[in-house]
Amino acid sequence: MIYLGGWEEIGFGLFRALQLIFSGDPEVLRITLISLRVSGTATLLGAAIGIPVGASIALRRFPARTLLISVINTLMGLPPVVVGLFLYLMLSNFGPMGFLRLLYTPEAMVLAQLVLVAPITAGVTLSAVSNVDARLKEMAVSLGADPLQEVRIILREARLGLLTAVIVGFGSAISEVGAIMMVGGNLLGYTRALTTAIVLLTNQGAFTEAIALGIILLGLAFAINILLTYLQLRTKAGLFAAETERHHPVT
Amino acid sequence: MALRNASLSVNKGEILAIIGPSGAGKTTLLRLVNLLIQPTSGLILFNDVNTSGDDKHQRSLRRQMSLVLQYPALFDTTVFNNVALGLKIRGCPETVIKEKVDNMLAVVGLSGFEKRMVKTLSGGEAQRIALARALVTEPKLLLLDEPTSNLDPKNVSIIEDIVRAANTKSQVTVVLATHNLNQAKRLAQRVAFILDGEIVEEGASKEIFEQPKDERTATYVDGRMIY
Known part of the structure; x- marks a missing residue:
């Protein structure tokens, strides 16, 4: 018998992945949907928080700005297990947020991913908005834009960077395992996501199934990134076209 | 570049050229007039209205001007979308925007370019679009900061014709910052010479170029100034 190292496992894993996908395995579907729901929600919430925060820091000058940028840059590299541990202690029955009864729920997983995703989205947004040509910012003002219009114009100019922020945020969320394992508990049918299932299967020595789920996870991330990249390219020509500026009459 | 002793007036409907070497303060002067920066002292009047005040006041004045950069x-x-932006900011209805943008693109000789992405434009075309964006809002004052310094002679001529037409037909007052003396001679009725942040001399174009009163002006317009 020829020993192929881990390659035969990968080969079987690929075959098994196709089998699971095309057979519509209900457990895999459930795990995939939990992953999508948790990471999708965390990404959206992360964008809702991170984009305004990143843009505000990029566009305004205030005394603690440099300190805040350093904090965001540091938070971008937060170790997931540390976040998991912190939230576990916060959400435990004896913790200050224990009364919320969120531990081992999908909501706790969203919260954990949100803590990781929001700084990443904010950091990438900050960079994207800061990189908009200062002369364009000044031109928006020169054209008579009010502060709100100015922000909208600049954000539109930075739109590709903003979509990148969302893509990076989603990538970070969907691939995260440490934090959601700790606060989600990996409960089958409730908080078991693709990444936590992979860890469990690997620990059980079920490498073929683990690889199959890994391939599904990669495929999922790839499909969503393709969609977002397509959106990036499609919106490239869409600046200002889809909507009319709000009226801001000056009396 | 800080300005000092920069007392200067522009008459309605005229073209005033501000000439001077690079770094003399021409751009700073235009940015002050466009209310993009605030003077540390002194007063800027626009149509006899004091421009100092809150954001809303300054924005209402700024919307009566347009700026074109180098x-x-x-x-x-x-x-x-570029040409329409100023109109959208002012809340013009879409139908009006469409009509005005179409007309303005015809004025700058770029009809049919509506759907082109600006990255595909040549330098001359891009500057004509910038000029169209500035003029489509029908400003009372057009501020031009070295608008043709990177362009070939043909595009320089086209831009100058558009500016001249806007001035004569629409009575747009123009302040042109340039170190191109020939352009100042071709376009401006009055000229101000600025050096090291100071307005050295101002007067009728013919006077400044042919009989300057200040030695520094004479040195500059004769091309003898080393800077």
Whole structure:
């Protein structure tokens, strides 16, 4: 018998992945949907928080700005297990947020991913908005834009960077395992996501199934990134076209 | 570049050229007039109205002016969206915007360019779009900061014709900052010479170029100034 190292496992894993996908395995579907729901929600919430925060820091000058940028840059590299541990202690029955009864729920997983995703989205947004040509910012003002219009114009100019922020945020969320394992508990049918299932299967020595789920996870991330990249390219020509500026009459 | 002793007036409907070497303060002067920066002292009047005040007041005055920079400063979108931006900011209805943008593109000789992305434009075309964006809002005052310094002679001529037409037909007052003396001679009725942040001399174009009173002006317009 020829020993192929881990390659035969990968080969079987690929075959098994196709089998699971095309057979519509209900457990895999459930795990995939939990992953999508948790990471999708965390990404959206992360964008809702991170984009305004990143843009505000990029566009305004205030005394603690440099300190805040350093904090965001540091938070971008937060170790997931540390976040998991912190939230576990916060959400435990004896913790200050224990009364919320969120531990081992999908909501706790969203919260954990949100803590990781929001700084990443904010950091990438900050960079994207800061990189908009200062002369364009000044031109928006020169054209008579009010502060709100100015922000909208600049954000539109930075739109590709903003979509990148969302893509990076989603990538970070969907691939995260440490934090959601700790606060989600990996409960089958409730908080078991693709990444936590992979860890469990690997620990059980079920490498073929683990690889199959890994391939599904990669495929999922790839499909969503393709969609977002397509959106990036499609919106490239869409600046200002889809909507009319709000009226801001000056009396 | 800080300005000092920069007392200067522009008459309605005229073209005033501000000439001077690079770094003399021409751009700073235009940015002050456009209310993009605030003077540390002194007063700027626009149509006899004091421009100092809150954001709303300054924005209402700024919306009566337009600025064209040496670099076209176009947004990464289509030609139409760029030209329309000032009108959209002012809340014009879409039908009016469409009509005005179409007319303005015809004025700058770029009809049919509406859907082109600005990145595909040549330098001359981009600057004409920047000029169209500035003129489409029908400003009372047009501020031009070295608008043709990077352009070939043909585009320089086209831009100058558009500026001249806006001035004569629409009575747009123009302040042109340039170190191109021939352009100042061709376009301006009055000229101000600025050096090291100071207005050295101002007067009728013929006077400044042929009989300057100040020695520094004479040195500059004769091309003898080393800077």
